[in-house]
Amino acid sequence: MASAGPREVRERRTLRRSRFGCRNCKLRKLKCDEGKPHCNRCSSFGVLCNFMSNIPDLQPIAPETGRRLAVRETGELQPPVTSAVWTADESTSYQLNAKCQDFITRYLGRSLITPDDPNMIHVNRKLLKLAFAHPFLMHASLAVALTYDRHLNSSFGCRRSLEECYHWSQSTALLSKRLREPIEAKDKDPIWGTAAALTILAFSSPDAYTPEESWPMKISGHSDLDWLRMSKGKMSLWHIVNPLRSESLFRVMAATFALMHSPLPERGIDGIPRALAAVCLLKVSSTVKDNPYFHAAHALSQTLDLPDSEVTTGQIQLFWRSINGAFEDMLRKRDPVALLLLYLWYRKASRSIWWIELRARVESPSICSYLRLYHNGNVAVQAFLPGGALADSWN
Structure with a gap:
């Protein structure tokens, strides 16, 4: 082992990767055993295996009725709550379970990004109202709230939960779909808010859970500095949604945006x-x-x-x-x-x-x-x- 160079180690690791694994395992950056119709990792994680293109990413396994299910803190699945709360637009709907409703009360009514910034608190309250009409924003907001909760209540190296992965994946898929359609004025603020949330999720969720497995100690891979690619992707939307336009709820953050783009010495x-x-x-x-x-x-x-x-x-x-x-x-x-x-x-x-x-x-x-x-x-x-x-x- 001491004499093996980085190239030899990289080649050995490459040979062990699954070529025909499901998308869930690829999203979670795990080696898929390629079992059909369900791989072992998806079965143990509680999601439908999606090596077939018609299965959504990270879709929780539903029992016989096929109803969308909620997830308990223990990881067990349960039917939706009776007092239904929905986020829905013309094409998509999602019923919030009791934990999601609790997280909205506990976290999303204030600013999680910078708790003491009154402008961000103002923005966050308006985004919360928009989230009920834009499922991609609601999923992104819940994913950030779950990540924040993990930050508060977990020790070093705690892994992302099924709920985090699910809401993150759903938000990414729905936003991607929305960006392929004509952008209306009412969609611009929710799109920018979602892009910002997804950037935070990408940054706050490293692939590794120990320093020894983390970049830069690990062998180079496609995920190196992936958070940087996400940040650049968000900024590519700037000219489409223009967060500083007169009617934008983000206009109150003009000073923050100016600081982000302030000129550096030459x-x-x-x-x-x-x-x-x-x-x-x-x-x-x-x-x-x-x-x-x-x-x-x-x-x-x-x-x-x-x-x-x-x-x-x-x-x-x-x-x-x-x-x-x-x-x-x-x-x-x-x-x-x-x-x-x-x-x-x-x-x-x-x-x-x-x-x-x-x-x-x-x-x-x-x-x-x-x-x-x-x-x-x-x-x-x-x-x-x-x-x-x-x-x-x-x-």
Whole structure:
């Protein structure tokens, strides 16, 4: 095992993948045993196996009546509640079970994204009303609420529940279907709200549950930085729905959007701590054209001196915007300085944003392990890691 290189390990893993597995196993990133008519993983998870194209993704198994069922906290299936509450549009409907109704009362009536932001609370209350007329938004909202509940009540490495997977999958499928149809004015806010929720779900749900299994320690795969692809997908909808149009409920967030898209410096190192500028090889004459870390270092530095309680989603997503071009390539190649910048961003952002903390739980220690294992000789990088010479001053 010690002599096996990354390519040999990758080839062995590739050979073990199932080629004709069901879509549920692919969505859950598990090896399917390809059993017919139901694979073992779908049967144990309580969903209909969908190697056939006419079976929906992650559809809970219904007993003889074929009625849509709700899911207890224990994972058992139960009939819908008697006091029916529905979310429905012209083509789709979903009956909320007792737990969904409880989560609406407990979580969705306030802002889960940034609890202390009055603008987000205003937006969230209006989105909740829209969710009853747009099932794709309701499913996305419930998935975020379930993820938040898991964040509050679970320990390190807790896996996503069947309910989370179901609502996430349903929202993705319904939104995809809606985007293939003409977009009406009444649909624009629900579409943007759903896209934002799906981005949060993608970010807060890493594939791995331990640092050893997580990127960047794991062998490269198609899911590397998948949250970044989801974020770019959301931003591709900007010109279609225009969240800043006059009648948009998101217009109250204009200042947040402006911060997300604020221009970064074009030259120099003003505002970047000296130690960070040194490890990034940044100088007074540096520009984004001659240094791939330039914008990422500037974006990160805007939050480092702020109290954790003052860090906002706008400032956090300014760093997201810097992950493109040469810097994104360096990150995908596991460049040590690029990984260090991401690690420092995780450490700062995860203290104030709960859905970032869910990914940081596994990727932050994974980045540290990778840098210690493969770049132990890079003294400048090691100084920032826990136990390093600069670690205390960066906490």
